[in-house]
Each structure stands twice: as structure tokens, then as C-alpha cells.
Amino acid sequence: MEPVRVLLQTTIPTTEDDWSIVRFSALAEFLRAQRGSDGRALFDVTARDRDPVGKPDPVLSKLDQSGFDELWLFAVDVGNGLSVEDCEGISRFRRRGSGMLVARDHMDLGCSVCTLDDVGKANYFHSQNLDPDASNHTLDDLHSTNISWPNFHSGANGDFQTIEPVGEIHPVVADPASPTGAIRLLPAHPHEGAVGVPSGGRGRVIARGTSKVSGRRFNIAVAFESDDTMGPAIAQSTFHHFADYNWDTRAGAPSFVVEPPGDGMRRVSEALTDTHRYARNIALWLARRSTSIG
Secondary structure: OOOEEEEEEEOOOOOOOOOOHHHHHHHHHHHHHOEOOOOOEOEEEEEEOOOOOOOOOOOHHHHHHOOOOEEEEEOOOOOOOOOHHHHHHHHHHHHOOOEEEEEOOOOOOOHHHOOOHHHHHOEEOOOOOOOOOHHHOOOOOOOOOOOOOOOEOOOOOOOEEEOEEOOOOOOOOEOOOOOOOEOOEEEOOOOEOEEOOOOOOOOEEEEEEEOOOOOOEEEEEEEEOOOOOOOOEEEEOOHHHOOHHHHOHHHOOOOOOOOOOOOHHHHOHHHHHHHHHHHHHHHHHHOOOOOOOO
């Protein structure tokens, strides 16, 4: 079987002091290292930043004409990361049956994804596509005062959080080696964004986290199954679940990250094991392959 062609893509041009694609290198390396039972590579990974804003990106705007099987879109922009043509190309890509993960962050970070069909509508921001539950329009992370809602505090960067599966265990969060049959730990972040099932749309919440400040439960991931009109998709509450810094803070972060880090991901090996399993599950599920492969 041919390897799955995966595109790891940010919504900003290459910028040293920002969340450029180089800060997701551990994810890329992990996926490239995955092998099936026959010893062959499961994934062929391309990692790139977008071309400068102001014109269509040559890859994203024509993604439906590419040979990629799935897109992991790390929406790290402040609202201008995707052009109209980019969104159209990405949407056509998914309508041809290809898979997509969209991962944003707090407040309005990554809000350029709003027009990406149902997976775009699953992302709730501060000034666009607001969470229909008005009780969530309030600060949760009370420490980073320059960041407004949504900003669910699951813990310090470098620490881990305990997540809970929602409903029947979805293949993306499944782990046969776990006592519960599901992944339990993922990287924490002081101010995660908000995702939910769009009104009148398909999709379901497959995992939730709990704020360490307020005790409020919040959605970690929303899954959209493939059908005759759309490929599979995941809306993720934050790209920090996949960033090098959140897997191991020794990798470093942009200078604007000032919150005190933790070291739970390094101290507790199960946390990184679960995170790796989660990433592998996503990559296989988006390609419509069994998450138990290999």
C-alpha cells in the first residue's frame, strides 16, 4: 500500500519568531518514522509555511489538483492567513474526499478558517462565528490578561492534561493498550480555543478537557465523518497539541510566549505516548485507514 501523502501547513509565511512550520518538526519526524507491519512507511510528509499574504498561496489555492491525501492546517494567523482562493482550493480538496485537520488557538487566532465549510463553522472565535452558548463568552485563563475568550486553561505549556472521550470511543481517540480503551493524556495549554458541532450540521464532539482554573469542561476535538460530499475532518481546539514546545519545552517558543512552562510531558512518558498515538490515529483516520494498522 502506498504511503499516505500528508501536508502539514501553517497559515503564515516563514517567520523565525512565530509559530512557523519548523516548530512542528517533531510531529513531522514522528509521522515519517511510522511503519506498517510490512516495514514500509505509512506516511509521506511535506511540511511548509504559506507564501506571503496578499495573493493566493500556490499550493493551498490549488490543493484539489495536488497529490496530497490529507491536510493538517495549523491556523496560526491573526485573521489574514487564508485568501478567498486558498479557502476555495481547500474546500474543493475536501469535497473530492480528502481529509483535513484544522487546529487554531485562543480568541481570534486562526479565524481565517471560518469559511471552510462545516469544519470552519465548528471553530468559535471572539469576534467571528461566536460560540452559540453565551455562557462561554467569558475569561477562563485569568493569568494572561492580554488574551480574551475563548481561552480555556488546560494547564501550562509543557504539562499534560487528562481528556475524556465523548460517547462511543472514536477511532481518533482509541487506544487498545489503555485500560479505558482510549487515549487519556494530551499536551496542555494555558488558553485553548473553542470548537463545537455547527448548528444543523453533522459532526460530533469526540473528546473534552477540563479547565484547571474554572473546572469548566470544554471541547478538545470535533470529528466529521466522510460521506458522498465531503472527506473526513477534525476541528481541534488548539494547534499546541501538536507543537514542539508543548511536547518538550526545550524546543523553545516564540519570544511572545511568556507563561511559565511545565515539564510534565517530559516527566511522564505516558503523556507523550498518548500524544503520539493521537497523532498517528488522526493521520490514518483522515486517510480512511484503520487506526489499528501496523
